Amino acid sequence: MGQSNPSFMNGVPELLILSLLRRREMYGYELVQQIRAATGSVVVLGEGVVYPALHGLEKDGALKSHRKTVEGRSRVYYALTPVGEARLTELSGAWSKLTQAIQDALGGVTHVPAL
Amino acid sequence: MFPHFEPLRERLLAAGVKPWRVRRYLAELADHYDDLLAEEEESGKLGGIARAAALMRLGSIDDLAEAMTSQGRFRSLAARAPWALFPGGAVLGLAAGYGVTTLLMLGAVQAFALPVGTHVMPPGWLPPIADAIFGFDRYILPVLLGWFMAFIAVRQRLPALWPVMAMAGLSMLGAGLYCNADWPSEPTVWRFHVGNLLDGQVQGSLSGYMIHALANFLAALLPYLMLRRRLRMGFAGLALAGLLAGCVEAPPTADVILQKMADHKNSVVPGTPEDGVAMDKAADEVRTHLSIHAAAAPAQVKAVEADGAYQVSVTAPHSMAGSWKMVSPTNLTVRDDGPDSYGKVHTFLCRLDQDGDDLEGSCLPFRDRIRGVLHGDEVRLAWGAGLIHAEIRGRLVTPTDFAGTFALGALGIGVTGTDIPAYGTKISGASVERGEELTASVTSQTTDLGGVRSLSFLGSVDKPVEEGKDETVAMAVYDVEFAKGWKLCGFTRDGEGRVGSVECR
Numbered sequence: 071m072g073q074s075n076p077s078f079m080n081g082v083p084e085l086l087i088l089s090l091l092r093r094r095e096m097y098g099y100e101l102v103q104q105i106r107a108a109t110g111s112v113v114v115l116g117e118g119v120v121y122p123a124l125h126g127l128e129k130d131g132a133l134k135s136h137r138k139t140v141e142g143r144s145r146v147y148y149a150l151t152p153v154g155e156a157r158l159t160e161l162s163g164a165w166s167k168l169t170q171a172i173q174d175a176l177g178g179v180t181h182v183p184a185l
Numbered sequence: 186m187f188p189h190f191e192p193l194r195e196r197l198l199a200a201g202v203k204p205w206r207v208r209r210y211l212a213e214l215a216d217h218y219d220d221l222l223a224e225e226e227e228s229g230k231l232g233g234i235a236r237a238a239a240l241m242r243l244g245s246i247d248d249l250a251e252a253m254t255s256q257g258r259f260r261s262l263a264a265r266a267p268w269a270l271f272p273g274g275a276v277l278g279l280a281a282g283y284g285v286t287t288l289l290m291l292g293a294v295q296a297f298a299l300p301v302g303t304h305v306m307p308p309g310w311l312p313p314i315a316d317a318i319f320g321f322d323r324y325i326l327p328v329l330l331g332w333f334m335a336f337i338a339v340r341q342r343l344p345a346l347w348p349v350m351a352m353a354g355l356s357m358l359g360a361g362l363y364c365n366a367d368w369p370s371e372p373t374v375w376r377f378h379v380g381n382l383l384d385g386q387v388q389g390s391l392s393g394y395m396i397h398a399l400a401n402f403l404a405a406l407l408p409y410l411m412l413r414r415r416l417r418m419g420f421a422g423l424a425l426a427g428l429l430a431g432c433v434e435a436p437p438t439a440d441v442i443l444q445k446m447a448d449h450k451n452s453v454v455p456g457t458p459e460d461g462v463a464m465d466k467a468a469d470e471v472r473t474h475l476s477i478h479a480a481a482a483p484a485q486v487k488a489v490e491a492d493g494a495y496q497v498s499v500t501a502p503h504s505m506a507g508s509w510k511m512v513s514p515t516n517l518t519v520r521d522d523g524p525d526s527y528g529k530v531h532t533f534l535c536r537l538d539q540d541g542d543d544l545e546g547s548c549l550p551f552r553d554r555i556r557g558v559l560h561g562d563e564v565r566l567a568w569g570a571g572l573i574h575a576e577i578r579g580r581l582v583t584p585t586d587f588a589g590t591f592a593l594g595a596l597g598i599g600v601t602g603t604d605i606p607a608y609g610t611k612i613s614g615a616s617v618e619r620g621e622e623l624t625a626s627v628t629s630q631t632t633d634l635g636g637v638r639s640l641s642f643l644g645s646v647d648k649p650v651e652e653g654k655d656e657t658v659a660m661a662v663y664d665v666e667f668a669k670g671w672k673l674c675g676f677t678r679d680g681e682g683r684v685g686s687v688e689c690r
Contacts, residue, residue: 097216098213099216102217116248116252117217117221117243118214118217118244121252122210123252125253125256126256126258129259143216
């Protein structure tokens with residue numbers, strides 16, 4: 071099982087992380103499994119590298135973390151902040167435009183300027 | 186901290202990542218690893234394979250380190266701007282110490298100052314306290330600040346240049362501190378002065394100043410050097426301990442190994458050292474008698490010349506230094522849709538260096554360095570990138586042959602063993618057979634190189650008896666270390682076992 075092509079992955083982990091954490095708070099392992107499930111294993115991350123991404127988002131104020139003990143195990147849970155909500159909206163919009171543009175290009179759609 | 190992540194921790198700290206962030210990252214990785222391991226075990230994988238699979242899913246050390254170090258904002262101030270922290274911090278620290286001293290003295294002056302026109306003398310307990318404070322500033326504070334700089338530097342794995350510079354500056358500034366407090370014998374203003382000899386206000390003893398500065402410097406430097414040394418030893422020790430800790434299973438005996446080697450037909454069969462070679466004396470040659478009683482080189486050689494001949498005794502401890510041809514699987518294949526398997530068995534060539542019991546070297550076609558330990562006859566060799574490494578666990582069957590089994594390790598410790606044979610043969614490097622008796626004749630051209638110090642059997646090749654004919658004779662080829670250099674020497678024997686020819690190139 072290989073990892074996703076990194077050249078097409080710029081910004082994708084951040085978008086997926088923010089999107090999934092909007093639903094509920096999660097810890098790292100849980101988050102990676104959710105990414106795998108939500109993308110049908112199309113997006114497979116080196117699991118450990120999700121943490122620097124989480125730390126970066128936390129440092130930006132997009133996420134907040136707290137340690138919580140569940141079933142006898144202490145874990146660091148991450149949750150979305152209002153800053154993260156705004157970042158997600160921004161990234162989602164940009165991503166939608168990009169995918170639409172690529173879709174159009176792949177579909178051979180030609181935009182003809184109006185006369 | 187999860188101890189198995191020690192190499193990653195070192196990488197991150199050396200890259201300047203803040204220590205508290207490194208701790209948090211590793212703690213999260215350890216939690217993640219536990220979850221992955223549980224998942225792999227639930228899927229039916231065996232213990233060692235499950236651990237390896239979990240580590241592979243977690244990511245290689247290279248990837249895990251790169252993900253963190255690529256974000257420059259995780260780096261500490263000490264890593265980003267050591268020039269500001271160390272010299273700047275040293276000056277600020279001393280300035281703070283001087284400032285506190287000044288405030289204390291001014292407070293004392295204020296407390297005991299009487300109205301103008303009265304005569305005042307300081308209380309008897311004040312001068313000793315003032316001396317103690319100044320002494321602290323001159324003798325203790327520079328050293329404490331130096332230790333603090335050393336702590337920061339070691340914690341961040343910084344080059345020694347910065348803390349040593351800071352210590353030198355602290356020592357010089359601290360040694361030059363002086364304080365004058367002139368108690369007013371008449372109703373006038375108190376005179377109080379804090380400064381440094383370097384400012385030229387006070388003429389002090391230069392030699393005394395230098396001795397004081399040197400004492401401060403050494404007092405700060407020595408613990409730092411010890412800390413650095415201990416850190417390096419601790420890390421190396423951990424790697425070694427990890428390597429050995431993985432060898433829970435008893436090493437296979439030589440008989441078992443040899444039986445496995447015999448059972449395991451492979452494309453490469455390791456050679457064995459030849460027995461002693463007897464050579465006839467030639468009239469124009471100098472006869473050299475070699476009595477070699479040794480295990481392996483680097484050898485201590487004692488040569489006695491008598492009747493135009495050398496009697497050479499070589500004694501040496503075990504050593505694996507030299508070039509080796511090894512046979513082992515080189516990788517592990519973990520499959521989601523089938524049984525895990527070990528990769529194809531390969532031959533690889535290595536150059537090993539030995540320092541005490543520690544082995545280190547390079548192999549082709551491997552990219553990674555190979556490391557190991559030789560303890561008595563027991564040998565451990567490990568190589569690999571990232572979290573996973575392969576191991577050979579075995580014994581030296583002869584000084585030029587080892588044999589053992591392949592094993593898989595992770596994060597510096599062995600996690601699983603196999604019964605797949607792995608073995609190696611020394612192909613060059615100083616090495617002699619234990620108890621070997623060798624009488625050899627060498628040409629006068631060769632003897633210009635001096636006495637023979639050691640031999641290493643490389644293998645046997647077929648040499649045509651005459652050029653253009655198919656008939657061949659076996660030639661035993663040795664790598665010979667003479668006192669003044671190395672030669673590749675081949676010996677052939679006639680049908681009666683006598684040496685027919687020798688040629689060295």
